[in-house]
Amino acid sequence: MNGLTPNSLSSEERGRLLDVSDSESDRDNAINLAAQNTSVPKLAGILSPLDSVRSVPWRVLALRFAWFLVPSFLQGRSMREKIRPAKLGPTAYLDGMRGIAALFVYFCHYLYQCYRIGFSWGFEGNYNFMRFPFIRLYCAGPAAVCVFFVISGYALSYRPIKYIRSHNLADFATGLSSMAFRRAIRLFLPTSISTFMVVCLVRMGVFEWTREFATQDTYLKESREPHPKLLPTAYEQWVQWGNIIFGGFKVFSWEFYEGFHALDPHLWTIPVEFRCSLYLFLTLLATARLQTKYRFLTLAVIAFFTYANSRWDFLLFLSGMALVEWDYIRGAHISGPALPFGEKEAKTTSPTASIKLIFWNLVAILGLYLLSSPDHGGLETPGWVYLWSLIPKWWATEQYRYWQATGSVVFVLAVGHLAWWQRVFNSRVAQYFGKISYSLYLMHGPVNKVIGYHWQKLVWDITGVEGNAYTVGFILGAFFCIPSVIWAADVFWRAVDIPTVKFARWFENKLIKVD
Template sequence: MNGYAVSRASLSHEEKLSLIDDRSLSDVESESARIDLEGRFSSIQWASTAKTYCNGLRLSSWASSILKTGIFLLPSFLHPRTARERFRPEKLHPTAYLDGMRGLAALFVFFCHYFYTAFLIAEGWGRNDANYEIWRLPFVRLLYSGPSMVCIFFVISGYALSLKPLKQARSRSFDGLSQTMSSFIFRRFFRLYLPPLISTFGVLILLRFGIYERTRDFANDRKYIHNVMEHHPVLEETFRKQFWHWVREMNDFIHIWGWEKFGGATGYDVHLWTIPVEFRCSMLLFLITLGTSRLRTRVRFICIAFLMWYTIRNDRWEMVLFLWGFMLAELDIIRGAHDPNTSQSSSTPATLLPLEKTPPTAPQKRGSCNFLWTLISIPALYLMSAPDAGPDGVPGWVYLGTYIPEWFSDKYRYYQMIGSIIFVFCTARSTSWQRAFNSPIVQYFGRISYALYLMHGPVMHTIGYQVQKRAWNFTGTEGCAYNWGAVLACMFNIPLVIWVADVFWRAVDAPTVKFAKGLEAWVSIDE
């Protein structure tokens, strides 16, 4: 029986908590993360449910195995055990809104990679007196703005990885801090790299079975692919050559010794270049966290501010986002955002100015603060809407583009970076945004976010391309018919990717988290 076939009765309280600490892309590690275990674990108890059904129906072993597999392949939100529980309000931890934000970001990254093969989505609205489609407008384009969502990923990662260590440092719990940092550093490699190692090995298997060959011609056919032609994995002559090619690719994928753009990108899934970036930035963040843990708060802020200036001046925008996540986490600790004594509930945290410690007592003041931070988030979203093709020739962005430093290489990321920082800052103080990100469907995407990030590429290059080809053969590829074909394909491909991500989350992503924790417990020195 595998990790997901274990019943709740056989798990200790500590084991249950350990299974949910590292559930998604940014590896949230908050000591305040105490969720409703019964509601969360019921969504993955497929094996015990299947066993009950099989015993009741007295099925043969083969029929039993088929039924178990069929139940497991159901999306978690359609699982029989959760059918009666889907509409129960779930107790959320104070930073659950970050999970939801990350989930939507992963979904929008998928939309970016899905639509940029067919449409020119990088151009801004009105660029050079052209491109006046409504989906190019600011705010609307965030639905498929992958680079902006990557900025959100990195800010959330910096926040999530800093929150617990900062709490321990501020409470002078340095022994606990040492244990936490040791655990984070040991498990970070497994958390980030095990799932993509498994997903890319799955791509290898699909290659050897010829699944990718069915769509190779489509992937390079300008009749269907009007914009970006993504790299299609290469089929080697033999399985032996294919395996060693994958091994070399995975060695390059780890990529801890370089900082070049898209370093570590693998031909088995070109979308995964952010994973090595996450790992490198995480390791640097852990070093900075340890190095500043005994400093006074003001001195630590000065040091972090200097490091951010030095980092951005050296064109390392990704590390700046991690450092800002660190800074935002400490600001929230200072204002008591995660303290149950200073917030009304997990869904309505205090909406205070950054350095205030006493919550407002009047509901009117809380409402006015919420409105203020929600209002400030609007220009932040506008900055996140910076066109990926750059500001040149785009109304409203031509002027802003003049303020981008010459030494900043990725011009389009400059305002996306600033906007993502401001948006996370405002969301931490806006109950309206938090209610939106804490809604059940958004929280669901938060749970499967890493799996969604890993699965959308392989699914699209195999079944997805076949669906698109058939859709365009049905509607035609000229003029508006091409657009209708894309819409028709979306109706099947988007649910397909979500379904596969759901299965991968339960089969691979969550078990690898448990594996990393179990391995750490096994090899660590007992106190």
């Protein structure tokens, strides 16, 4: 048996989407990335002048540790090829899309404390070019979260739908069981480690270095995130951490923004991902034996019920499941490996192909426009008044999610038909951010508060915080803050995220009953 056996990993759990020819060696290469990084490429050449150092074990370990801290994209050609293999699967572009979305979430959280980024072009007479639809997507965090959820639904459904359509229910059952068992480990073990690190830094007093900065509207002029508090005793601090981790498993609550607020408010999506994953597994199980048309009909009924209850999060997971099956029906994953960035397919000149190309490009533009929906003030914003008036009155909470969620589904659907968009997301940069996307999501909050605030204050104390000097200082600070966050995410990816996937597989294999 292959595919979703206990010894295989779902695409979502590996942090990348599956290739059609997903061989066992490919899986081992992806999973053993961190272990291989501990041995330095061509280390003998680097250390040959240091014979005396090599004879001292602790110094060798120190050098290896220092090399491990070097960003993966600077560790030589072999490492770069592991980040982005020469041969990409037909769904690799979705991994790149997720990576860019993760980067945009970070930009949102970096910018929104200093600028009003939730409003769109024309609101209250503000015609700043950076707030124009499409342009503002670079810091549209809520829209990026919608894209996350569509891709998560797609990735988690990818192999189950494949087995359903091939009537291989034995592998389907084994695989779904494995995915459901490992899902909590995949989501919460890295999260537990990242928040554990936060608590350690809090107890060491590191967060006190930037606490004053974090509370002053002189620097953070728009919003201020909660700074982790130093509790009176270590016991209280660790009890708080334990309660926060336990709170993340609230599968019986549909409330948003629960669980991790005291340590890292950005992690509210992790419990949501967990809940929606479990409900998606249940939906896959319930519809596995149905004919395709009845599976789509059942999915539509569930989606309508979800829509009527304003559950945009689970609706996006269901949309990802529907897109997977649609892609299988139209043969999107049997045409061969994806083209790397910069390479082009042979041009087709038929009128039908040209019409389809124009149509799907227009659909992609529509999706991007809907993703650009403002977070606030849509009824007073040019270009959005009519669309916001169409939002149902019963969609009372987070109305801005309505069109952003719609846009995420439309855009992902369109990109599946557009080779040039896929090449963009298959580029080295996009694929790199796809690999570190989960680590970037976990690391950007704490690193920004410990390192980013420090750099930003240092620069603003030089440039000043009035008028254009404020923006100049912000931009200069970004040259230090952004690389710091990316570096931390890169290290966390290799040190924690990849080993977590390997551990989840090992742990499951240890518990499997041998008949």
